Amino acid sequence: MEVAKKVTLFFLLFVFASLIMACGGGDNTENTEGTGNGEENAEEVTIVYATGVDTTGSTLKQIEAFEEAHPHINVEYREMPADTGQQHDQYVTMFSSQSSEVDVFNGDVIWTAEFAQANYALELDRFIAADGIELDRHFDGPIQAGNFDGKQWALPAYVNASFFYYRTDITDTPPATWDDLIEQAGALQGEEGTEFGYVLQAAQYEGLVTNFIEIIASYGGYVLDEDNNVIINSPETIKGLEKLAEIVGSDFVPGNILNFQEIETENAWIAGDAVFARNWTYMQSSSDDDERSEVVGNVEIAPLPAGDEGTASALGGWMAMINRYSEHPEEAWELVKFLASEEGQKILAVEGARAPTVKALYDDADVQAAGPLFANPDFVEGLSTAVPRPVSPIYPEISEIIQIEVSRVLVGEQTAEQAAENMQSQIENAMAD
Numbered sequence: 001m002e003v004a005k006k007v008t009l010f011f012l013l014f015v016f017a018s019l020i021m022a023c024g025g026g027d028n029t030e031n032t033e034g035t036g037n038g039e040e041n042a043e044e045v046t047i048v049y050a051t052g053v054d055t056t057g058s059t060l061k062q063i064e065a066f067e068e069a070h071p072h073i074n075v076e077y078r079e080m081p082a083d084t085g086q087q088h089d090q091y092v093t094m095f096s097s098q099s100s101e102v103d104v105f106n107g108d109v110i111w112t113a114e115f116a117q118a119n120y121a122l123e124l125d126r127f128i129a130a131d132g133i134e135l136d137r138h139f140d141g142p143i144q145a146g147n148f149d150g151k152q153w154a155l156p157a158y159v160n161a162s163f164f165y166y167r168t169d170i171t172d173t174p175p176a177t178w179d180d181l182i183e184q185a186g187a188l189q190g191e192e193g194t195e196f197g198y199v200l201q202a203a204q205y206e207g208l209v210t211n212f213i214e215i216i217a218s219y220g221g222y223v224l225d226e227d228n229n230v231i232i233n234s235p236e237t238i239k240g241l242e243k244l245a246e247i248v249g250s251d252f253v254p255g256n257i258l259n260f261q262e263i264e265t266e267n268a269w270i271a272g273d274a275v276f277a278r279n280w281t282y283m284q285s286s287s288d289d290d291e292r293s294e295v296v297g298n299v300e301i302a303p304l305p306a307g308d309e310g311t312a313s314a315l316g317g318w319m320a321m322i323n324r325y326s327e328h329p330e331e332a333w334e335l336v337k338f339l340a341s342e343e344g345q346k347i348l349a350v351e352g353a354r355a356p357t358v359k360a361l362y363d364d365a366d367v368q369a370a371g372p373l374f375a376n377p378d379f380v381e382g383l384s385t386a387v388p389r390p391v392s393p394i395y396p397e398i399s400e401i402i403q404i405e406v407s408r409v410l411v412g413e414q415t416a417e418q419a420a421e422n423m424q425s426q427i428e429n430a431m432a433d
Helices: 002-025 058-069 084-096 112-117 125-131 140-145 178-188 204-217 235-248 263-272 282-287 327-338 344-352 359-362 365-370 377-384 395-410 416-433
Strands: 046-049 073-079 104-106 156-167 195-197 273-279 299-302 313-322
Touching: 002 299, 046 327, 058 073, 058 327, 058 344, 073 327, 084 104, 104 140, 104 327, 104 416, 112 313, 112 365, 112 395, 125 327, 140 156, 140 377, 156 204, 156 327, 156 377, 178 195, 178 235, 178 273, 195 313, 204 235, 204 395, 235 395, 235 416, 263 273, 263 282, 273 282, 273 313, 282 299, 299 377, 313 327, 327 344, 344 359, 359 365, 359 377, 395 416
Parallel strands: 046 073, 046 104, 195 273
Antiparallel strands: 104 313, 156 273, 156 299, 156 313
């Protein structure tokens, strides 16, 4: 009996020792589970990054650099439609069904509040705080565009803004104020074969909203305040809208200016028909196109003219967000952080000519060499003054209200005061529903 007990005890001790060794007491080189002590031992994960069509290859360069820095995270690139509306609808379809098929996605700057309120996007504040991310390294406008209800839901991937274009063969001094523009556009119209003093976007569509937002901001007017209160009915908004109506109703703009969108503005500009123009950054490229442009070598950009409170331009661009239903939020955050970082944005600037939001990159020699605008102080100033459109989950409704009421002013159906009152009440009602 004693022998049997000793054998049993020996057997149990042997089994116990074997279990200890199997659980890591020895040199287990096959262990790939995350230890929490570093990425070298982290579990390999694949996340999906969705963004619009990129013909430059810069997105793949970003992914390559990210994967090199994070060996345990593989990134699957999913190319979304070029059409922004189609992208939006596909994301809504995915996220409304709580799909986890996409982890990180780029969204238009006007989507943030909608996706936050609908529980499509994951709030980023805990990640930002834990990693000590300094948001003030970016231009203020894109950070504001990613913030809703006091929380940060997105970080900027790259930025766009509206600018003032002028013909250097006609004038060396662009107008400093909107009143200067009215004076110069009238006086210089007809120089060097031009038909118009100024072209902009005044059709009833989203582009009119951006023109309206920036001109009222230059006078100190806004649609919403920081607490999401409607403040559009103000003397500042009225003054800015009156100035816009004065410009659109002048003799120095095309007679069909109320039909002008970006494409009509661009066509008139590169045909050499205008002294001044308002458009987005892409028009610099078409201005320098030898095959299309009649103004090659005679175009410069400047910040838009100033109102009583200075200059302002409308913010465009794209924001990186995390799908709330991602199964890998920590790894998704690492990618979002990289896309918004100096390293990630430099790749996009150098390889894809996308304007960074990290201010320091405009002093980088490689970035300056990647495009003439990046070394232009006026370009940097214009980006720094870009203001976001209203950050609201019902932005499409707000946009439609503004389009209709502003258009009624431009065609002479109502005054700026009446429009401001109408927009105030209609936006308040829309937000209360």
